[in-house]
Amino acid sequence: MFDTHTLVLAAKRVSKWDDSFDALTVRWDGEAVNIPTEGDAEWRTNSEEREVIVERTDETNGIKVTVAGLVELNVKVRAIGEDENKVHNYQLPADDAFAHLETQFKFIQASPLVEGVLGKSYRPDYVSPVKLGVPMPMMGGEDKYVTPSLYSPLCNACRFKGQTAASASI
Structure with missing residues (x-):
């Protein structure tokens, strides 16, 4: 989006x-x-x-x-x-x-405050919490990213607000 x-x-x-x-x-x-x-x-x-x-x-x-x-x-x-x-x-x-x-x-x-499961890995100060060397590493924290639907910007950590045609600003 x-x-x-x-x-x-x-x-x-x-x-x-x-x-x-x-x-x-x-x-x-x-x-x-x-x-x-x-x-x-x-x-x-x-x-x-x-x-x-x-x-x-x-x-x-x-x-x-x-x-x-x-x-x-x-x-x-x-x-x-x-x-x-x-x-x-x-x-x-x-x-x-x-x-x-x-x-x-x-x-x-990308903003230095970029967020998301993938996004936050682009932060300049990012350190991965994943335990390396295991067959299926898990990051955790999924409660921050649960949304009511695939295209919803509504989650606990989401900064994306989307835009309407009338209020398009970057």
């Missing part, structure tokens, strides 16, 4: 992984977005606030997203492998490849 918009990047449920199947879903303000595979292989919008570009980095399952002045991210949909399933004890059923997003973020102007 940023400005007055919601950009959703998600992985489709996949029974058996196939690299030729595009398991990536992109939605802009609730509408499905088709990212072409030919030509420029990109989708872009110039909203009133800022330009957003979603471009393919692979024929399937890989994109780069640029939200001007805010963030750049690389996203790849991939499946949990057999070894990962065993190591982390996911106990995935045979009919679920557990497609998920592998992400890399580069924030353009």
